[in-house]
Amino acid sequence: MTATGPLPQRRDLPTVADTEAFGRELAADLRAGDLVILDGPLGAGKTALTRGIGAGLGVRGRICSPTFVIARTHRPGRAGGVGLVHVDAYRLGSTDADVLADLDGLDLDTELCDNVVVVEWGAGVAERLTDRHLLIRLRRAEGTPHPDPDHLDAGAPDVGDLHEARTVSYGWVALDGSVCADRLG
Numbered sequence: 001m002t003a004t005g006p007l008p009q010r011r012d013l014p015t016v017a018d019t020e021a022f023g024r025e026l027a028a029d030l031r032a033g034d035l036v037i038l039d040g041p042l043g044a045g046k047t048a049l050t051r052g053i054g055a056g057l058g059v060r061g062r063i064c065s066p067t068f069v070i071a072r073t074h075r076p077g078r079a080g081g082v083g084l085v086h087v088d089a090y091r092l093g094s095t096d097a098d099v100l101a102d103l104d105g106l107d108l109d110t111e112l113c114d115n116v117v118v119v120e121w122g123a124g125v126a127e128r129l130t131d132r133h134l135l136i137r138l139r140r141a142e143g144t145p146h147p148d149p150d151h152l153d154a155g156a157p158d159v160g161d162l163h164e165a166r167t168v169s170y171g172w173v174a175l176d177g178s179v180c181a182d183r184l185g
């Protein structure tokens, strides 16, 4: 079950660089077996945050939106390091049962033994993989306009180059959706 109430920690992320830096910071506390669920609308910065987590863990390979695959495994960059499995649940089955079957097919419980598993669009589906997960909610900051479609015209800066503030709230959550003090307590 996903947590519906407020999460204990909050941070402002004015630029994409701040979002990536926040991911690197989070990675310092992550270890093999940890499940991170990223919640937020299209373009919220879930992949950008995952890129930061991957950089902080020091994993191999470029982290990008897994468009043609549902999950991508990034091996540790050094012996004894931890790997990262990056899952995008957006394209998983159309019914809850299908989504669960698809997730089962990915064998994530086995992957969790040696890796941190990050699931974009995982809220409401991936929680049951572990007893506790780190839930991260990314939102566009209040008052931040949506990207203007006119910016997509030729000659205008790519929409991805525009800095728009995000806010993030996060915390460890138990299987029943209750918020925990940390991954243990």
Ligand SMILES: Nc1ncnc2c1ncn2[C@@H]1O[C@H](COP(=O)(O)OP(=O)(O)OP(=O)(O)O)[C@@H](O)[C@H]1O
Pocket (backbone or CB within 6 Å): 013, 014, 015, 016, 017, 018, 019, 040, 041, 042, 043, 044, 045, 046, 047, 048, 049, 065, 120, 159, 160, 161, 162, 163, 164, 165, 166
């Ligand atoms: N403060 C910010 N934090 C994160 N991304 C930002 C920020 N400001 C601008 N951006 C831009 O927003 C876009 C976020 O894209 P990203 O692919 O990370 O989102 P996503 O949540 O993974 O999207 P999807 O739902 O399609 O998977 C990038 O183009 C990034 O440069």
Ligand SMILES: [Mg+2]
Pocket (backbone or CB within 6 Å): 046, 047, 065, 120
């Ligand atoms: Mg993404």
